[in-house]
Structures are given as C-alpha cells and as structure tokens.
Amino acid sequence: MADLQNVLDEIVQEAAECADRGVVASYIPELAKVDPDQFGIAVALPDGQVVSAGDAGTGFSIQSVSKVFTLTLALGKLGDGLWARVGREPSGNPFNSIVQLEQEKGRPRNPFINAGAIAVADLVLAGHQPREAIGEILRFMRQLADDDSIVIDESVAHSEMAHGDRNASLAHFMKSFGSIDNPVDHVLGVYFHQCAIAMTCRQLARAGLFLAGDGRDPATGAQVVSSARARRINAVMLMCGHYDGSGEFAHRVGLPGKSGVGGGILAIAPGKASIAAWSPGLDPVGNSKLGSAALEQLARRMGWSVFRA
Numbered sequence: 001m002a003d004l005q006n007v008l009d010e011i012v013q014e015a016a017e018c019a020d021r022g023v024v025a026s027y028i029p030e031l032a033k034v035d036p037d038q039f040g041i042a043v044a045l046p047d048g049q050v051v052s053a054g055d056a057g058t059g060f061s062i063q064s065v066s067k068v069f070t071l072t073l074a075l076g077k078l079g080d081g082l083w084a085r086v087g088r089e090p091s092g093n094p095f096n097s098i099v100q101l102e103q104e105k106g107r108p109r110n111p112f113i114n115a116g117a118i119a120v121a122d123l124v125l126a127g128h129q130p131r132e133a134i135g136e137i138l139r140f141m142r143q144l145a146d147d148d149s150i151v152i153d154e155s156v157a158h159s160e161m162a163h164g165d166r167n168a169s170l171a172h173f174m175k176s177f178g179s180i181d182n183p184v185d186h187v188l189g190v191y192f193h194q195c196a197i198a199m200t201c202r203q204l205a206r207a208g209l210f211l212a213g214d215g216r217d218p219a220t221g222a223q224v225v226s227s228a229r230a231r232r233i234n235a236v237m238l239m240c241g242h243y244d245g246s247g248e249f250a251h252r253v254g255l256p257g258k259s260g261v262g263g264g265i266l267a268i269a270p271g272k273a274s275i276a277a278w279s280p281g282l283d284p285v286g287n288s289k290l291g292s293a294a295l296e297q298l299a300r301r302m303g304w305s306v307f308r309a
C-alpha cells in the first residue's frame, strides 16, 4: 500500500503547512489543554492492516465518535425497537441543542446529537449499574479495536461532569416526557464516560472496520452486526454524523462520518476502508477543521466517495 502511505504522508505535510487550524473546544476545560498543533490520520484496510501518518499513535478523547459504537450496542440489545426512542433524521441544529426536543415530545431527532446519544446511553444502561454499562462499552471498543490497552480518561470524564449542565438539562427534559428510564445521574455518568474514552487514530480506524465490511470484521471474521444494520448505521452517519455540518461533510467528502469535539472523525468507505483523522482545532459547528479537510483530500485522491460510480 505504498500509494496510500504516500497520500497520507502528503496529507500530513499539507496539514503541517496549514495556518488556520480552527479552535480547540474549551467548554470541557480538560479538552482545552490539548496541543492544537497535532494531526494524525489512519486507514484500516479490509485485511486488518492499518496504514497511518502523523500523530496517529497519540491518544485523544473520542467524544461523540463514541456515539456510533453505543448506537451499535443498543441496536444489538433492542433491535429496531430502538427507533421508537430516537429518530434518524438530521437535526440541522447544533449538537447540544434542546429546541427540537419539545416539538418531538422528548424523542431526539437522531442518535448522534447529544440528546439522542443520552437516550441511547439510557438504553445501554437498562438493567445495569452505570459501572457495568461503562465496562460493557469499554470492552466493546477494545474488542473492535483488538486492543486491550484502551482506557477511559477519568480527568476528561470528571471535567465534563463538572461542566455538564447543558447535557443534564437535555436528560432532565427528556425524563419529563418519560423518555429516560434510569436516574438522570446514572445516564449522564455513562454518557460522560463513553465520551471520555481515549483512543489513537490507529485504534479508532481499526474499531470502525466492521462498518466498512458489511457488519463483519474482515480481519477476524467476526460478524459484529448484520449487513443491513451496518448499512443503516452508515446511513445515519452520513445524514447526521456532523450535526448541522452533515450536509457540508457529505458534499465535500462523500463518506459516512462521525465527528467529536476532541477533534476526531471516523469515516467509512464501504468495502474499502475505515478511516480516523484527528486534529483538535474545530470549525464553528464543532467538527475538526483539518480532519475534515484531510478526509476530503483522501476520499478524492483514492476515489472513495460513496457517490462515485
């Protein structure tokens, strides 16, 4: 894969020369400490090989990228019954917006805005203590990434808990409609810890490989989800994975993708690759600025857009 390695090396070079790197998230104080000059990219291929460049071995807070994996877990528990609790329509609103929740009677528009991910965390929690649910999510990530060294950054989880008033509002508001079953502090505990999982681009790209392989981890042969479910998760990522920047990402990159305010993005090229890009500086809607630009370049140079014949 010398060609791919060359493309990634060039992308890292271009990123290094870019002066406008966006702004690091500061509403979670622990995230504001991250050095904005970092950039990494990793591509996991169907044979399990991971090709990477830049700071692809540096851990970062995966934040909302975790929502793809908790959605996958919750779908495994509830099946399509999950969609009674959370929709699959783009919100067109910021990730932490509350406005549509009243109109939708406590049913979030999709599982990737904060309200939707909190509703999904409630479903993962069903019948468990928060500690067990957090353990289940972490084990799932380790299994998918084939790497037991993945951990939760407790300082990020606590930082978010201490400044999580907006998320607490969303959870209480949903609970007032009867759409959260568990105690709000339990649900938020799970949500904040899933967001605080720290992974490298190499680990994240590897963990997403089942979504590029029709639900099957092509490296191990494990069928993680059915092929129909993998397609649907990818569809929701394409439509909703970048909040009110989802249309822009689909337009520029042409791949299902999920961003997080830690600056990570997971993008899926079905049948071809699972890609993780990371740079902490964000654009005004909270998506990694250089990460999006890098994925645009990579998809273009490799011909990976899902809309390409």
Ligand code: GLN
Residues within 6 Å of the ligand: 063, 064, 065, 095, 096, 114, 160, 167, 195, 259, 260, 261, 262, 286
């Ligand atoms: N943990 C973050 C929050 O709830 C996740 C948001 C994000 O990554 N977009 O605010």
